[in-house]
Amino acid sequence: DAGVTQSPTHLIKTRGQQVTLRCSPKSGHDTVSWYQQALGQGPQFIFQYYEEEERQRGNFPDRFSGHQFPNYSSELNVNALLLGDSALYLCASSSGTGSLTGNTIYFGEGSWLTVV
Amino acid sequence: DAKTTQPPSMDCAEGRAANLPCNHSTISGNEYVYWYRQIHSQGPQYIIHGLKNNETNEMASLIITEDRKSSTLILPHATLRDTAVYYCIVRVGVKTSGSRLTFGEGTQLTVNP
Numbered sequence: 001d002a003g004v005t006q007s008p009t010h011l012i013k014t015r016g017q018q019v020t021l022r023c024s025p026k027s028g029h030d031t032v033s034w035y036q037q038a039l040g041q042g043p044q045f046i047f048q049y050y051e052e053e054e055r056q057r058g059n060f061p062d063r064f065s066g067h068q069f070p071n072y073s074s075e076l077n078v079n080a081l082l083l084g085d086s087a088l089y090l091c092a093s094s095s096g097t098g099s100l101t102g103n104t105i106y107f108g109e110g111s112w113l114t115v116v
Numbered sequence: 117d118a119k120t121t122q123p124p125s126m127d128c129a130e131g132r133a134a135n136l137p138c139n140h141s142t143i144s145g146n147e148y149v150y151w152y153r154q155i156h157s158q159g160p161q162y163i164i165h166g167l168k169n170n171e172t173n174e175m176a177s178l179i180i181t182e183d184r185k186s187s188t189l190i191l192p193h194a195t196l197r198d199t200a201v202y203y204c205i206v207r208v209g210v211k212t213s214g215s216r217l218t219f220g221e222g223t224q225l226t227v228n229p
Binding site: 004033035044045048056088090104105106107108109110 | 160
């Protein structure tokens with residue numbers, strides 16, 4: 001049973017460029033969220049996708065956008081990269097059709113983005 | 117989601133129990149307590165969660181006080197590989213929009229040989 005998988009694991013981009021990160025959720029999961037983790041800090045919620053729509057969004061500018069595909073996989077796009085966008089980007093998946101009890105959220109290993 | 121307070125760091129001897137405290141005095145009745153840990157440069161790993169009853173799994177035990185204002189994560193026999201940042205998070209178990217987690221600073225647990 002594959003867990004949450006992300007690609008690429010590491011990448012380097014130049015200021016002003018655009019980047020796309022990819023995530024495949026854990027088998028059986030239909031909800032994907034993205035987090036940004038700067039060095040030395042805890043992960044910060046960017047947004048969540050369920051049924052191919054953005055359902056919740058954290059305090060991130062419109063340069064951050066996403067997409068969810070019919071197979072539940074997801075992409076995170078960041079435009080006009082800034083040096084401050086350098087971080088570990090984490091994808092998390094869960095089941096949105098679970099019960100009202102606490103559903104477990106699983107994380108991938110992340111994509112390290114360095115902006116130079 | 118309720119705010120949590122954790123000590124910034126703790127040490128534990130290998131083989132001994134590690135008891136990590138968490139205060140969540142403003143927790144609501146429908147909020148769950150979750151614990152995750154993050155080993156350096158890896159994604160957060162789910163450990164355990166609970167609502168009001170104590171919980172145990174193969175990784176750890178979660179003890180929640182009767183008033184639910186605090187909890188303790190117990191690693192019964194800590195190993196060097198348990199060295200990580202441990203995050204205590206409280207959140208509502210929402211059916212379709214419940215994958216948002218608010219991470220605090222966490223506790224850096226160092227297991228010493």
